[in-house]
Amino acid sequence: MRKLLFCPLAFFLATVAHAQTPLAASGGQADSMLINGKIITVDPADSLAEAVAIRDGKILAVGAKDAVLRYAGPSTHVVDLHGRTATPGLIDAHLHFADVDAIYSLDLSHARSIAEVQKAIRDRVAKSKPGEWIQGHGWDEGKLAERR
Structure with missing residues (x-):
């Protein structure tokens, strides 16, 4: 034992x-x-x-x-x-995606109609590489002519 x-x-x-x-x-x-x-x-x-x-x-x-x-x-x-x-070991995983890179960010705050939003998106797609992300921000449905 x-x-x-x-x-x-x-x-x-x-x-x-x-x-x-x-x-x-x-x-x-x-x-x-x-x-x-x-x-x-x-x-x-x-x-x-x-x-x-x-x-x-x-x-x-x-x-x-x-x-x-x-x-x-x-x-x-x-x-x-x-x-x-x-502060060793501190990892900040909090991130605002639109702030990562202005290249992928599409400001739509000046759009006043759905047609303007669509045109801005089409213009950005034409300048972007295939598969590249585009993130629109800043629009207000209440300020669009169609109110939707």
Whole structure:
């Protein structure tokens, strides 16, 4: 019974010990680094850090600049924030499609009839590539002559 418990326990402890090995000691280097900034850590204390090291898209180290610079290697891309703020891991997926690119946006606010809307669309289609999106905006059905 002891042997049955010892082997899985030994394997578990060896795995945990390996996972706790500092990455710097194992030759781990950051792909990129942000230094000299205000890094918002979003930890329970809402603390700020000076620098962050990133490897394979994950935070490798965060803290004081000197401590984080230990993870720099010859190919590490270092960005000096010059006191600016960074929030690592923040992804803003909110987007107003019409604001993405004015090329695809068709302003119809000056149209006063359905025929004018249709003409504006035809004109834009003629200038667009096949399959290219066109998004009309700004029309007001109440201001069209047909009121629809």
